[in-house]
Amino acid sequence: MFKSLRSKWISLLVILLSVLMLVTGYATLKSMRASSIQQAELSLEVASKVFQQALDNRAAQLSNSVSLLAADFGFRQAIATAEQATIDSVLQNHGSRINAQLALLLNPRGELLASSASLDAIDIAQLRPVTLGSSAVTEILLIDGQAFQMVLVPVRAPVVIAWVGMGFLIDVPLAEQIKGITGLEISFIQLDDNANPTLTSTLSAPSQQQLSGKLTEIMQAADATQFAADFSFITRGKALDDEQRLWALLHMADDRWLASYQQLRQQLVEIFAFGLLLGLIAAFLFARSISKPLSQLSAFAKAIGQGKTTVAPAISQDEIGVLTSTLVSMQHSIAARELQLRQQAEHDALTGLLNRHAVEQRLPDILQSRQGTLLQLNIIQFKHINDTLGLANGDILLQLLAQRLGHHQPAPAFCARLNGDEFLMLFEKSLTEQQLVDLYNSLQPAYNIQDSLINLKIAIGIYPFQPGQGSASEALRRVDLAQENASQAGGGIAFYQSGQDETHQRELTIIRDLPSALSSGQLYVVYQPKVELASRQCHSAEALIRWQHPQLGFISPVEFIATAEHSGNISLITQWMLQTVVKQLASWQQDYPTLRVAVNLSAADLLDQNLPEQIRGLLEQYHVPASALALEVTESAVMQDTSKVIANLNKLKEMAINLAIDDFGTGQSSLAYLKQLPVNEIKIDRAFVKDIETNTNDALIVNATVKLAHGLGFKVTAEGLENQAGLSFLHDAGCDTVQGYFFSKPLATADFSQWLTHFAATTTSPTEVTE
Amino acid sequence: MKLALIASGLIVALSLFSSQLSAASLTISISNQQQQPLADAVVELRSQSSAQIAPQRIQVAQQQLTFVPFVSAVPAGSIVEFPNLDKTRHHVYSFSPAKQFEIKLYADKPEKPITFDTPGIVALGCNIHDYMQAYIYISESDLVAVSNEAGQLHWPDIAPGEYQLYVWHPWQLAEQQPSTLKVLMPEQAASVVLAIDLTQQKPQAPQRGFGTR
Numbered sequence: 001m002f003k004s005l006r007s008k009w010i011s012l013l014v015i016l017l018s019v020l021m022l023v024t025g026y027a028t029l030k031s032m033r034a035s036s037i038q039q040a041e042l043s044l045e046v047a048s049k050v051f052q053q054a055l056d057n058r059a060a061q062l063s064n065s066v067s068l069l070a071a072d073f074g075f076r077q078a079i080a081t082a083e084q085a086t087i088d089s090v091l092q093n094h095g096s097r098i099n100a101q102l103a104l105l106l107n108p109r110g111e112l113l114a115s116s117a118s119l120d121a122i123d124i125a126q127l128r129p130v131t132l133g134s135s136a137v138t139e140i141l142l143i144d145g146q147a148f149q150m151v152l153v154p155v156r157a158p159v160v161i162a163w164v165g166m167g168f169l170i171d172v173p174l175a176e177q178i179k180g181i182t183g184l185e186i187s188f189i190q191l192d193d194n195a196n197p198t199l200t201s202t203l204s205a206p207s208q209q210q211l212s213g214k215l216t217e218i219m220q221a222a223d224a225t226q227f228a229a230d231f232s233f234i235t236r237g238k239a240l241d242d243e244q245r246l247w248a249l250l251h252m253a254d255d256r257w258l259a260s261y262q263q264l265r266q267q268l269v270e271i272f273a274f275g276l277l278l279g280l281i282a283a284f285l286f287a288r289s290i291s292k293p294l295s296q297l298s299a300f301a302k303a304i305g306q307g308k309t310t311v312a313p314a315i316s317q318d319e320i321g322v323l324t325s326t327l328v329s330m331q332h333s334i335a336a337r338e339l340q341l342r343q344q345a346e347h348d349a350l351t352g353l354l355n356r357h358a359v360e361q362r363l364p365d366i367l368q369s370r371q372g373t374l375l376q377l378n379i380i381q382f383k384h385i386n387d388t389l390g391l392a393n394g395d396i397l398l399q400l401l402a403q404r405l406g407h408h409q410p411a412p413a414f415c416a417r418l419n420g421d422e423f424l425m426l427f428e429k430s431l432t433e434q435q436l437v438d439l440y441n442s443l444q445p446a447y448n449i450q451d452s453l454i455n456l457k458i459a460i461g462i463y464p465f466q467p468g469q470g471s472a473s474e475a476l477r478r479v480d481l482a483q484e485n486a487s488q489a490g491g492g493i494a495f496y497q498s499g500q501d502e503t504h505q506r507e508l509t510i511i512r513d514l515p516s517a518l519s520s521g522q523l524y525v526v527y528q529p530k531v532e533l534a535s536r537q538c539h540s541a542e543a544l545i546r547w548q549h550p551q552l553g554f555i556s557p558v559e560f561i562a563t564a565e566h567s568g569n570i571s572l573i574t575q576w577m578l579q580t581v582v583k584q585l586a587s588w589q590q591d592y593p594t595l596r597v598a599v600n601l602s603a604a605d606l607l608d609q610n611l612p613e614q615i616r617g618l619l620e621q622y623h624v625p626a627s628a629l630a631l632e633v634t635e636s637a638v639m640q641d642t643s644k645v646i647a648n649l650n651k652l653k654e655m656a657i658n659l660a661i662d663d664f665g666t667g668q669s670s671l672a673y674l675k676q677l678p679v680n681e682i683k684i685d686r687a688f689v690k691d692i693e694t695n696t697n698d699a700l701i702v703n704a705t706v707k708l709a710h711g712l713g714f715k716v717t718a719e720g721l722e723n724q725a726g727l728s729f730l731h732d733a734g735c736d737t738v739q740g741y742f743f744s745k746p747l748a749t750a751d752f753s754q755w756l757t758h759f760a761a762t763t764t765s766p767t768e769v770t771e
Numbered sequence: 772m773k774l775a776l777i778a779s780g781l782i783v784a785l786s787l788f789s790s791q792l793s794a795a796s797l798t799i800s801i802s803n804q805q806q807q808p809l810a811d812a813v814v815e816l817r818s819q820s821s822a823q824i825a826p827q828r829i830q831v832a833q834q835q836l837t838f839v840p841f842v843s844a845v846p847a848g849s850i851v852e853f854p855n856l857d858k859t860r861h862h863v864y865s866f867s868p869a870k871q872f873e874i875k876l877y878a879d880k881p882e883k884p885i886t887f888d889t890p891g892i893v894a895l896g897c898n899i900h901d902y903m904q905a906y907i908y909i910s911e912s913d914l915v916a917v918s919n920e921a922g923q924l925h926w927p928d929i930a931p932g933e934y935q936l937y938v939w940h941p942w943q944l945a946e947q948q949p950s951t952l953k954v955l956m957p958e959q960a961a962s963v964v965l966a967i968d969l970t971q972q973k974p975q976a977p978q979r980g981f982g983t984r
Binding site: 071073076077079080156157158159161 | 864865867871895896902903904
């Protein structure tokens with residue numbers, strides 16, 4: 001709950017204030033209460049004195065009145081008569097003059113002469129001591145069961161002839177009268193002989209009820225202030241007579257003495273509330289004065305963290321200001337460092353041009369919204385230059401080239417070095433042919449490296465693009481294809497041709513899928529029979545590979561073999577082919593012991609010195625005689641590294657494997673090599689055979705070739721025979737075997753077995769063989 | 772309150788030749804319990820052989836707002852005049868059983884003197900001046916006197932014999948019992964000690980003004 005600085009501040013201040021105020025309030029209230037109590041006690045004490053004074057005053061007044069009465073001549077005269085009736089009358093008469101409730105007359109010896117009430121011996125006895133004196137006496141006495149303030153005055157004539165006593169009831173009217181003076185509630189208690197109290201009071205009836213239970217307690221502590229929890233008065237008791245049978249109680253209402261205390265308490269509560277409110281406001285304002293700039297700073301720091309450019313809060317003069325300016329300078333250094341980092345991240349260290357990463361960052365937006373031209377440049381045989389001049393000079397050369405590119409007019413949107421000697425230029429407009437030529441020409445002049453003038457051959461691929469046409473990677477690939485084309489042409493400018501990219505993609509798919517296709521059975525072998533013209537028998541066939549691709553469908557062997565050769569994967573195919581065919585031969589050994597199947601080898605295979613041993617291993621593994629396997633190679637394959645190929649072929653021939661030159665007559669073969677080749681057979685390309693019956697040149701070439709081959713001791717096979725007419729020509733030319741659709745198209749393994757059986761049965765009538 | 776008669780040293784001297792005496796003088800000294808002479812004490816001598824009583828005529832004047840004298844003693848049947856020597860009127864009264872009378876406001880001399888024929892003590896008061904007090908002792912015998920300032924009483928010519936001695940003083944603490952006094956010597960002396968209330972003073976006119984009673 002105290003997460004924020006502000007709430008911490010506020011809480012702290014509020015707690016401090018509260019503690020301070022509570023402590024102050026408690027102390028103040030405590031002392032105030034104590035002083036209130038003290039004051040109340042004091043007031044009670046004073047009131048008690050006032051009460052006493054009031055009683056004394058009344059006594060003095062009464063005494064005066066009675067004295068006057070006693071001095072009245074008529075009164076004295078009446079008493080002097082000593083007639084009971086007269087005395088009774090005068091007592092009654094004069095008593096009522098001064099409103100006495102009791103009137104009595106004693107002789108100087110203290111014997112009762114007359115009384116308005118019936119007094120017993122005890123009552124009289126308590127009066128007697130008074131008569132021994134000579135002056136007026138006032139006493140509070142319990143007479144006839146009632147409390148009286150009794151005034152006894154000697155009647156002098158002029159000697160004391162009697163004592164006249166006048167009694168005044170101590171009752172509620174008196175209490176009310178004294179209440180009027182002291183402002184306190186007054187109660188009188190009167191104890192009878194059995195100490196049972198009788199209460200008369202100015203208090204309300206319920207309060208009297210409450211009081212009656214506490215009388216004993218109060219009377220036990222005379223002249224002390226009494227507090228009682230369930231009685232809303234503080235009380236002070238005072239015995240009025242010597243025998244302590246008459247008590248006066250003074251009650252001060254709690255309200256009265258507590259009033260100032262309660263008022264103070266109320267004020268303290270108000271001060272507390274006000275102080276707290278003030279403290280809260282002050283704390284809030286103060287906390288805000290700290291937390292607001294802090295939160296602003298925090299937001300500012302957050303913005304810096306997120307790399308946003310924000311205006312810093314106003315810089316104040318305090319510590320927060322210091323923090324602000326520190327943050328601002330931090331913002332600046334971060335921005336500078338970020339700039340530097342971005343520079344480093346996006347630029348090529350050597351040439352200062354953009355790097356590939358930067359190109360990939362920027363290209364998508366440009367391609368999306370603009371039309372323009374993308375150029376990729378490459379130095380032909382840069383590796384050779386590097387080797388010759390040294391890496392350092394090579395780098396200088398790259399820098400010089402980069403300078404020319406950078407300074408070219410019209411200026412490109414950007415120049416970049418993709419890697420090594422590959423550069424990229426982007427123009428946000430279409431370039432005319434002339435502009436392209438100008439660019440190309442501007443790169444031609446010699447580059448001066450340490451006073452040597454170096455001429456460069458530059459290949460430029462060009463890819464013009466339209467808005468929203470393909471992705472950045474596509475664009476880069478296309479311009480790369482174009483540049484590769486230019487490079488293959490030995491330099492110059494090449495435009496991207498539409499479709500190049502798709503072919504490229506297909507090749508990539510083939511390369512990618514080939515290994516898995518080999519193992520998953522997408523590739524399979526078909527066999528095309530070769531028929532011996534002389535015997536009209538079939539003892540050999542050519543194994544051909546087929547690929548049924550799940551997405552691309554049937555892929556021509558020409559395509560995927562060329563691709564495999566290009567990507568260096570051809571040996572995978574050859575291995576698979578050899579393995580498959582030898583395995584099949586093993587199963588055919590029983591039924592067709594004389595069958596020989598030819599497998600095509602590529603140039604790469606022929607350069608593999610391990611190939612003869614591999615084949616030997618295979619044959620031995622499957623117990624297939626070497627004579628059952630034939631290998632076909634193309635002229636161009638032989639031409640690659642003639643001596644190596646011939647050595648390999650010799651090894652194979654020594655193993656008694658039949659060797660043939662495939663597609664004879666189409667390659668760049670030289671007859672000089674022909675005589676060295678350790679082959680058993682040449683296969684005349686279908687280009688010469690398929691139209692042999694109509695093309696006399698073809699017939700001449702076939703005739704001559706057959707003669708040449710036979711002369712060199714080779715057997716001759718004609719490929720691609722399609723009709724009966726051609727067959728007779730070939731027969732006439734002296735071809736040994738013929739292969740072609742005329743006899744059969746390439747057949748799957750089972751079909752080929754079937755075909756073999758069927759052909760053997762109908763060998764005498766080849767014309768009946770249907771397609 | 773304890774009242775005691777201190778009559779120590781009441782000396783009665785009998786003369787060997789008493790029978791031969793025809794007259795004697797008697798001096799009685801009265802002192803209070805502090806051995807100080809006691810004025811205004813009344814002594815009455817009563818004898819068995821009661822002689823004839825000779826009424827007296829005396830005055831109790833009102834002078835300077837007091838009764839003068841303070842204490843008077845006369846045999847029964849005596850006449851007392853109350854001359855008013857003051858400018859103010861007085862209202863002399865007595866409620867005493869021995870003689871109750873009232874002389875209402877008068878100046879100079881009242882119309883009639885008052886005759887006191889019953890033995891006893893009469894307390895005199897003035898209804899106008901409450902502080903005014905005086906006593907008249909009405910005796911049964913002729914031989915009655917009031918002590919002077921020296922506390923002495925003197926009878927120059929008294930028949931020798933046995934007397935009952937009565938002593939009274941307004942401030943006495945207790946009523947005195949009579950004692951016997953035999954007069955045998957030609958010059959007989961006796962002394963009496965009487966306990967009185969020492970705090971009492973003779974009534975005096977207050978200073979001018981009210982409220983100082």
